[in-house]
Amino acid sequence: xxxxxxxxxxxxxxxxxxxxxxxxxxxxxxxxxxxxxxxxxxxxxxxxxxxxxxxxxxxxxxxxxxxxxxxxxxxxxxxxxxxxxxxxxxxxxxxxxxxxxxxxxxxxxxxxxxxxxxxx
Amino acid sequence: xxxxxxxxxxxxxxxxxxxxxxxxxxxxxxxxxxxxxxxxxxxxxxxxxxxxxxxxxxxxxxxxxxxxxxxxxxxxxxxxxxxxxxxxxxxxxxxxxxxxxxxxxxxxxx
Numbered sequence: 623x624x625x626x627x628x629x630x631x632x633x634x635x636x637x638x639x640x641x642x643x644x645x646x647x648x649x650x651x652x653x654x655x656x657x658x659x660x661x662x663x664x665x666x667x668x669x670x671x672x673x674x675x676x677x678x679x680x681x682x683x684x685x686x687x688x689x690x691x692x693x694x695x696x697x698x699x700x701x702x703x704x705x706x707x708x709x710x711x712x713x714x715x716x717x718x719x720x721x722x723x724x725x726x727x728x729x730x731x732x733x734x735x736x737x738x739x740x741x742x
Numbered sequence: 743x744x745x746x747x748x749x750x751x752x753x754x755x756x757x758x759x760x761x762x763x764x765x766x767x768x769x770x771x772x773x774x775x776x777x778x779x780x781x782x783x784x785x786x787x788x789x790x791x792x793x794x795x796x797x798x799x800x801x802x803x804x805x806x807x808x809x810x811x812x813x814x815x816x817x818x819x820x821x822x823x824x825x826x827x828x829x830x831x832x833x834x835x836x837x838x839x840x841x842x843x844x845x846x847x848x849x850x851x852x
Contacts, residue, residue, distance in 0.1 A: 681840055
């Protein structure tokens with residue numbers, strides 16, 4: 623049974639940095655991409671970034687490009703967030719998609735989410 | 743403003759059918775796949791439809807989907823009160839190299 627577990631979310635001040643971690647277990651393959659999706663309180667889902675298994679460059683949403691960096695090893699991922707803003711406050715989900723991007727199989731497994739609050 | 747367009751809300755009575763639309767462009771839905779997600783308050787989303795019209799194990803056959811051109815549609819027949827949730831569509835946008843989500847649709851089962 624595939625499980626994704628995020629950690630690292632907490633309350634930080636604007637301008638600070640924070641790193642989230644995602645541990646993936648139970649997968650019979652490493653041929654998947656790991657995506658980060660966030661959801662601000664009372665809002666919809668917003669895709670943040672993704673990293674594939676094949677070494678191709680990560681992709682980022684326009685709202686975080688240049689401030690966030692996503693990485694992964696064979697199975698797990700980290701999201702380094704810098705210059706945090708009030709609008710980055712959200713629950714951050716780590717999500718798996720088989721293949722290099724979001725393809726036919728969709729986001730088949732989600733973590734439980736880790737909350738990040740940016741507040742002065 | 744979301745790249746994929748969904749109605750903010752839909753409603754129907756138990757036992758009825760409801761459809762939720764998701765409108766995109768040639769660079770996302772029109773040239774790829776759309777997947778659908780269900781989210782209950784306070785919980786993580788879960789996949790309900792992928793690969794045009796396939797369901798993960800545990801998702802009832804009352805859920806189905808279709809795609810036509812640059813739009814996708816999620817259909818739920820024989821509505822049950824437990825279907826009341828938020829629903830999102832998503833697709834890869836090949837021009838922007840990002841994943842795009844719809845704004846979400848709140849389904850109310852009256």
